[in-house]
Amino acid sequence: MPSPRKLILVHEPEKACLERLIAAGYPSARALEISSYLAQSTDLAPEFDAIAEACRARGLSFAPVMLDDAAGVLAGEDPEAVLVWTLTDGIAYFRGGAAPALARLGGFDTVGADDSLFALCQDKFRSGAVLGALGLPVPQAGLARDGKWLVEPPASAKGWFVKPNRLGAKIGIWPDSRVADLDHALELSRRVFAAYRDDVVVQPYVAGRNVRASFLGLTPRTGVEALGVAFVDSGGDFQTMADSLALYGETGEAAKATGQYAEPDLVPVADSQPAADARIREIASRLMSGLGLRDVFSIDLRVEPDDTVHLIEFEVCPGLPCFDFRAYCRQQWDLTLAEAMAETAASRLAG
Template sequence: MTRERPKLILVHEPEKACFDRLVGDGHTRERAAEIASYLAQSTDIAPDFDALADACLKRGLSFAPVELDAAASVLAGEHPGTALVWTLTDGIAYFRGGAAPALARLGGFKTIGADDSLFALCQDKFRSGAVLGALGLPVPPAGLARNGKWLVEPPASAAGWFVKPNRLGAKIGIWPDSRSLDLGHALELSRRVFLAYGDDVVVQPYVAGRNVRASFLGVAPGAGVEALGVAFVDSGADFQTMADSLALYGETGEAAKAAGNYAEPELVAVSESQPVADARIRAIAARLMEGLGLRDVFSIDLRVEADDTVHLIEFEVCPGLPCFDFRAYCRSQWDLELADAMAETAATRLF
């Protein structure tokens, strides 16, 4: 009897499926398109599927990309001993990818990534901030507002506040005026976010510094913070807006490339100019891995000041694998293109 080849199953929620569902739930088409754009990595990774299949085959695996709505039926037909589930897109509110690792656990499948409880935690910025603070990590404290009313008042801040959606999936501020110099304006932003997206907002003291992305993929078994890629992400802007995000990823990003308007932020290793900050970021990552359970694949967003003060902004259990920064990380840290890095990671878990 021929033994079934081990299989990597990549579960993802497509932009269009999300868009159609959001429109059906009453969102305007414009807002639904903006919300669904957070799933652009499903769009951006599709051209890599053939390369992923080839890279898996070279390592004795088969590869199956599976859309989220088909995940339950596909997993029902697989054997837990020969299949590995990798969830590409997360979400607990506007997106539903957090169901995939839960389905995998229900079926007894091995998984790449954190357990499903962290998929829920990282998508609620207010709750995750409370947990990160309890772990002693340098996360800015936060207030929470809904449609112009405080649920939790934010702390005082001489530098003003930063206002961002609570569950919409990213650290972005949506609009250029998301840095607020008074709390009345912060409440007005909460009304705008609620009207447009139906979400609460997190209101944190504004922290200065350069934006940093720390990326991790455990290609080699037992890899630790030494395998973390820590880079300044310099776009020329203080923070990313919805418009900035749309210009980089998914169908809008492809259109920007075709029109010659696409410009990737510059990536510069933090260790080159601020080795103390680099060491502090690796210590934060170690604490997240030990105390929170991050593993296999994740990213961390931070702000770093010139005096090496580090502010932890958020963590992600489903980093944008096909994004320019993660591809660059795979090349610099592992000397592999994305498809080979993913296939190698899966092979080390299945054999």
């Protein structure tokens, strides 16, 4: 008799990461900042019951599994009946990239890209090189470690933007992450190395508004037409660590309690710049066909007033419980996040 169908969601909790980083010698404040990138595990946990109910309504069960328990849990499951969805990625500070590799080892189908992309997206310098080789409009980059160039950045009349190579995403950490001279960039690399033990990517500064493109394929046949493309207007040129902390997880809850929480505005790009929207969809299509993005992902870009598009990065584990992805599920699919996850899982398990 066939085993009952099941969705297993593998997630790495903030608390487990925080304790591991402190044990590795990180100061508590820095460890808290780093672990905050796992806030989607914290933010989604209160909805596990809703996801389970949405799955039951579609004939499957749901099991959230902490990353450290994943190997043991998967060892007792039937690969023919189980689908694995990895909530958090990571190859350095975080370890979620191990989950799709474990699933592949056990013969389980997964939601999302294969495990090679889980590793690539977490190294901004290497992923930028691959994106450039695919002919995509990603800024060239230099790489610095603790005040020394590993790769010198290209010249830039508008200055440069400095961000960690493996920590989190596109944020600049501090308000002075846009720099006018390369000595300042090297100073930031020393600060990042001292605080987070990471290299920095140094890219020519690109102007424009921030854009988030979100994708969830409710069925395996869903294509780029389902991409949601929106300006993310927060009032600032770029997101800092402080901005990120105020939006998500336990620190985000504290910000809500003190009235300091404010979600950025989401405005469809197609409403004012349809040519840029079309170009972004071309980029997403190229990422799907040439790089292998599928099922669920997000892309961060900058769009200039003349419709010039700059690709900043891609994410294989978009922040599902974040305001922007929830809005995407409502607008594109007319579903809550829990319903959209369950519908996606059911369509994969049925096929």
